[in-house]
Amino acid sequence: MKPFLSLVLVVSLAGNVWLLTRWRANSAASSGNPSANSSSAVSASAKNNSASAKKTSATSRPATxxxxxxxxxxxxxxxxxxxxxxxxxxxxxxxxxxxxxxxDRNHKLAELPFWQLMNPGQASRELRTADVKEQQTLREEIMGTEGTPAALFPPGVRERRYGDLSDDQVNAIVRIDAEYSDLSAGINSSSGGIVSSADMRERNAQRQLLQKEKLADLAAVMSPAELQAYEMRTSDTARRVQSNLRTLDVSEEEYATIYAAQKSFAEKTGAVTSTFSATSAEERASYQASQYAMQDQLRAALPEDKFFKYLTTSDFAYGQIALFAEKQPSITPAVSYQLYQLRNDAANLQQDLSLRQRTAVGDRAAQTKLNDERNAAQAALNARLDALLPAAVAEEFRASESGRMYFRKPTPPRPPQPPKS
Structure with a gap:
């Protein structure tokens, strides 16, 4: 009985396997034809499209x-x-x-020793200038109008720098800028790196003269309105303002206000670029008054927070005061500004006394008088500091980088020593 049952089971299993195999074959056959037809159609279409693309590409592709x-x-x-x-x-x-x-064609600079390639002296500067001019001349000769300076600027860069000026105007401005940049470099390299205060004033006067001549040349190729717009984008004053703005977000109107105030200040102060470059107390006082007038103008035109942020980035002395004030909750921006002015008064007084000290060398009476004057002035400045800040904050300021140079309290005189027996 058991062998018979085993035989039945084997036959049944074989039949099931055969039926399953036939079902899979039929399914593949019934679904294979549409797929094959579709694949053939797609393949034919792809071949036609590829041939068409190759034909189109062959007719439109630029020459290799x-x-x-x-x-x-x-x-x-x-x-x-x-x-x-x-x-x-x-x-x-x-x-x-x-x-x-x-x-690569330039062999003039290659004739210099490698250690002189970055030398700002007249010889290397003249070679470098000649090389730039020769390259531009050859570029225009080879490329025509596509080689002019106006064609070399990316559109966005050109619009930001030159606005809507024509190609001829841009080309003329680039040449004027290059000419006066070379002349200015000649002024900077004339002293060999050693500059006294008198030399610095002379250089500033020469730069101002160059600037006037450059403006006259620029006015010959632009209308007054175009020149004003160009100056607001690219002048030394504009670059200074743009650098001072840094992360401060201002509107176009606010930028124009700051630029106009800075430009007026630069025109008033002339060759004096800081209180340290002034050669007399009167010149220093005039510079300081012009600086405060500019700041008053900006404070009236800008929101209070923007004014103080701009002053922080544009004036190193106020920046130091603001840095100290950040750690002192009792010091408001308005108090910081008063502290800044007090610091300026102390710095100017110290410079004036130092100049007078030079003329008193060897004159004991004059030196004694200056020392007494210095002590009285320091006492008055410290009294103003104590009236402005709380006592503990005032002492911290005296120990800070901004305060210890100008607000040290006079050392009390030593008591007389008894005669030695």
Missing amino acids: IAWSEPGDTVAELRTWAAQLRAAGFPPRVVNSLLSDRLR
Whole structure:
């Protein structure tokens, strides 16, 4: 009985396997034809599209170029640049590649020893200036209008710097800037790095004269309104304001207000660029008064918080005061400004006494008088400091970097010593 049952089970299992195999074969056959047809259709379509794309690409693709190093002559470089343009390279890319080639042609700077390449002296400066001028001349000769300075600026950069000025105006301005930049560099390198206060004043006077001549040249290629807009973007005053703004967010109107105040201040102070460059008490007082007038103008025009933030980044002395005040909750911005003015009074007084001290060398009576005057002035300044700040805060300020230089209390005189027996 058991062998029979085993045989039945084996036959049944074999039948099930056969049925399963037939079902899978039929399913594959019934679903395979549509897939195969669809695949064939897609393949044929892809082939047709590929052929069409290749045909279109062949008709619209720019000419290819076999890359080769150009020669050094102007004719060879012109041919090379024309091949690059025909191959579809944008003008700025061609100009960039061409600039590399033109720099390689320059052998004048290569004649200098390597340790003199960054020397700001007249010899290397003249070679570098001549090299830049030669490169620009050759670039325009090779590229035509696509090689002019106006064509080299990316659109966004050009608009920010030059606004809506024409190509001819931009080209003329670039040449004027380059000419006066070279003249200014000549002033900076004339002393060999050793500069006295008198030399600094002379340099500042020369720079002011150059600036007036440059403005006259710029006025010849721009209208008054265009020149004013250009100055607000690129002048020394504009660069100073933009640097001082840093992370401070101001509107266009606020920027124009700050720029106008700084420009007026620079015109009033002339060659005196700080209280330290003044040569007399009167000149120092005049500079300080002009500085406070500018700050009053800005304080009236700007929101209070923006005024003090701008003053923090634009005036090193106030920045130090503000840094100290951050740790003192009792010091408001208004008190910080009064402390800043008190610090300026102390610094100016010290400079005036130092100048007078030089003339009193060897004169004991004059020196004694100056010492008494210094002690009386320091006592008055310390009294003002004590009236402005709480006692503990005033002592902290005297120990700070800003305070210890100007607000040290006079050392009391030593008591007379009894005669030795």
